[in-house]
Amino acid sequence: MEQKTEWWRGATIYQIYPRSFMDSNGDGIGDIPGITSRLETIADLGVDAIWLSPIFTSPMADMGYDVADYRDIDPTFGTLADFDAMVAKAHSLGLKVLIDQVISHSSNQHPFFIESKSSRDNPKADWYVWADPRPDGSAPNNWQAIFGGIAWEWEPRRKQYYFHNFLKEQPDLNFHNPEVQDYVLDVLRFWLDRGVDGFRLDTVNFYFHDRMLRDDAADFRPEARDAWKPYDMQYHLFSKNQPENLVFLQKMRAVLDEYDDRTLVGEVGESHHATQMMGEYTSENRLHMAYSFEMLKFDFTAEHFRKQIEEFFATAPDGWPCWAFSNHDVVRQVTRWMPHAKDQDSIAKLAGALLLSLQGSICLYQGEEAGQTETELSYDELTDPQGIMFWPEDKGRDGCRTPMVWDGNAPNGGFTSGTPWLPVKEPQLARSMESQRTDNSVRALYQQMLKLRSGEQAMLTGDTQFSELPEPLLAFTRGGEIYCAFNLSDTPQQFAAPECTALVSQDVQQAGSTLKLGPNGFFIGRI
Incomplete structure (x- = not known):
């Protein structure tokens, strides 16, 4: 057996949003063969690993974050054979492979949910969160859904409500049921046996809910009172962040420890005490790393960045963070921080140098190494349910998800020979990967920083x-x-x-x- 290492500690992970990375078959949607064809470019950048957003079978109500089969690849992206070939190619280039696991909820098209909603006494009846209505027929409590509205949906066959933290098409699994826990752990083993090097766990603090279904409290912060999203007006004491979560994370870690050199990084989605929670989640044989939202905001002050680092390590001196400035859910960093910028290249390079200097592991979102900017989309171009629901106060997440621009002179930026699922516009074409071949480019700065980081233990x-x-x-x-x-x-x-x-x-x-x-x-x- 090989000796276990901590390759992930201080590592740089490159996030790929598969729909938008590279299309190999002309259908306008990125796919796994497309990713495989571009792995040399990623390896040449100098990163240690790739992380793929969800690629599993899904009706795509939330672009793959609604999983209908946890053990297969959605035909949009390819096949299991394509996936295996991609992992082999990545490993041959020295790249580790992490994949998303969206296990707090499934799709409402998952066979388990279809069975669960059919009656109160079927084998999967208790695999999701069901509750009786109040005497007046209303929902069991005041919990809100992140994408708008109450977090409960009525099912007439059971004469009960089911709980969904996100869309109604994303029912929450009931982790209080030991069978659900065992199933999830077996899913992890399935992918570990296929050679993946770890998992990015979506909404890792959402797994368990309060058994008593107590109401969440009002959040009396000024910014909560001004929120355009009802979810942000509550302090989520009971709909998530339950103590049982910590016990289950130890069970997940035990599965990873059955294998050599594997890692768990969990997305901690929380607006209160997030840095302290990251510490708690990465101590005592739980997660290897916690992925933070705290640097994905518009804040761009020395005090803000310093606070995140100091708070984390003060709370969890034995824990480990994973920092990012951009991802598939937020406005791209160059666009967010332009009010503080001399020009786009200057702020892009500054952001890259700062991120790659931080203590912790690092996630780079595809396109940031080119200084890519947010795409301005009209309402009729949106696909994201968040943007469609809250427009124009929130334009959604499509603006950071538009396709990678490989060659600004090629149709659709070289992403596809067909019609791209989201448009490729002129400001994005101006920041193509092909344009980043010069010694003073944004990408060259990222390469320089990654070489420095990997070569200096002090930086790792x-x-x-x-x-x-x-x-x-x-x-x-x-x-x-x-x-x-x-x-x-x-x-x-x-x-x-x-x-x-x-x-x-x-x-x-x-x-x-x-x-x-x-x-x-x-x-x-x-x-």
Whole structure:
């Protein structure tokens, strides 16, 4: 048996949104053979692993986050044979493979739910969260659904409501049922036996609900009172975040520990005490890493970034975070942070250098290495149920999910020979992968940072010590060996710094113990 390693600690994981990465058959939707054809490009970037958003059989009510068969590939994306070939190719290139597991809920087209809703006494009757109505016929409690409306849907055959944290097409599994737990653990073994190196667990704090179905409390924060989404007006004390979650995470970890060199990274979706919860979820043989939303927001201050790092490691000195600036659910980082930018390339490079300097593991979202921007879509172009429900206050997630642009001069950016499922527009065509071949490109900066990160143990696992500097300056050392300083503004900044040998920088003047960083300038050096 091979010796177990912690390859994931400090690793950089490249997130692929399969529908939008590369289409191999001209149907306008990205697929697994398309991913396989581009793996060399990903490996050349210098990352350690890829993570695929859901590729399982699904009616696509929520673009694959509604799973109808946990052990097969949706025909849109290919076959199990295609998947096996992709894993083999990735491994041959030195890339680990992580896949999404969406197990807090299934599709309402899953055979288990179809059986469960048919009666109150069938073998799957207790596999989902069912509850009787109140005496007046209304829903069992006040729990809200993330995509709008009450989180309960009436089923006349059972004369009961079922619970759904998301769409009504995504009924929540009942993890209080030991059979459900055993089934989920067997699903993990199925994919581990096929060679995957780990899982990104969607909504990992949503698995268990309060057995007593107690009402969630009102959230009295000012931002909650101004929310356009009723879900954000509640403090979710009972609909998620239950203590039983921690016990089940230990069971999942035990399954991973049956195999060599595998990892669990869990998405902690929470607006209260999220950093502390990340720590709790990565301690005591639970998750290897917790994936954070805290840096996926519009906040762009030194205080904000420093707070996330310090709070996490203060709460869980033995835990491990996984940081990201962008993913398939949020506005792309260049667009979010343009108010602080000199120009698009400057903020794109600054964001890449900062992210790849942080203590923890890292997730890069496809296209960020080209400095890609959010796509502006009209209402009639949307596919995302969130955008369709809350337009125009929330335009949904389609803007960050538009196809990868491989060649700005090719039809549809080289993504497909057909009609793409979401449009490829001119601002995105201007930031193609083909345009990133120059030495001063955004991608070249990412390659430089990834090479530095992988070659310096201090950058992978070294502790962080922050410098006391005023906004908009963020500076810290990693492992006492590498000094990192960032100007989070579009105006020059000058300050005292340790004398260092420059390793990677942008718009910097160094004179002894004085650094002058230009707009969005940064400096990374060896002390």
